[in-house]
Amino acid sequence: MSLSRVLIVNRSYPNAGLELLKTQVQATVLPYLDYEPESLQEIKKNIKGIDGLIWNTKHRLTGEILDLAGPQLKAISSMSSGLDHIDQAEVKKRKIPLGNTPEVLNDSVADIAVGLLIAAARRFKEGVRELESKETKC
Template structure:
């Protein structure tokens, strides 16, 4: 009996995932990175007649691409926590199993989040730039930043990542933790977090940390109006998705010093151009979307996505089903 065919759509898929697939399926790895012009055309070519797909790419997975795979397609797994790059409606319409890799990346992303909080609040970008240019102006008023101790931290989206961020920040003697979301989280009481409407959270918080999924409801959640609610000393950190923030509005708020600073691991587009206005701001510290980029985390994500498709091909529930 012929082996099932699995397509992996980006060449950076870790060997830890390939090892699980070996001798169980016939897999093909697209030999390109997302930004290479050959990437999407090659994916389209290789999609035909596959039984499963590991969608480890930022390209959007749409109905027409699923059509290219044809009737043999049994399942898809992302190698990501978020699914905003997937046309979920198409999967629901086709009753096609879809898996993802949440939770396994919570700790790595939470670590990066704390790093961004510190870097933005303590003006790392400006200090390093002056050091590298030989223009340091030492003195008691040089490059003063914001304290975390005694502050109010508001977390927008209180799932696994948001909770992991709070646990780390507790060691910084934060005075008050707030969170916003659709429902009360049962973990909140033990963690000492208080749920408030988003407007109230923004008004009270010294640090605003965005951990929410990107949906039509959260797209441009941070905009001219909501930035206007925030404190002038506020630091905003985004590890969710770039489009949760209206970047033009953020640029204006930072440029005019209406908020203190921003730390971003996600932007739109990615990668962001080196001459983008946000990149030029001294009070905007940007990382190239490295939240889950540790060896162990990426290996674990690869293993989960591989197991998702192997289980689905056997007619069993995925480890982390979305649909």
């Protein structure tokens, strides 16, 4: 499977990945973040004729958008652990490989949960408030 034109639909794509990608394909990054209202219209305007799609947005990838891309679309990837924002039945029907990053956040979520437990047990927030008010209870 050879990809020549890849569309990245959100400017938050990591630079290191983008530089690596650009050594292999013609990558186009849309200059929007996914919460900007005009981003979906720009996606629809720029998706025609692409070979690969990096769907790093919360907008839903639908059959309508896949139709706009065209039948030459060979691969889709998402920078997310879940795929709720992608119509997987449409992608499967078109036999397009779909990649994502499952379990990538598991360690981070566990770290934060343990950190919050320790912070609550040691009453960090109260301690910070005490330090900020310069009142000591010792």
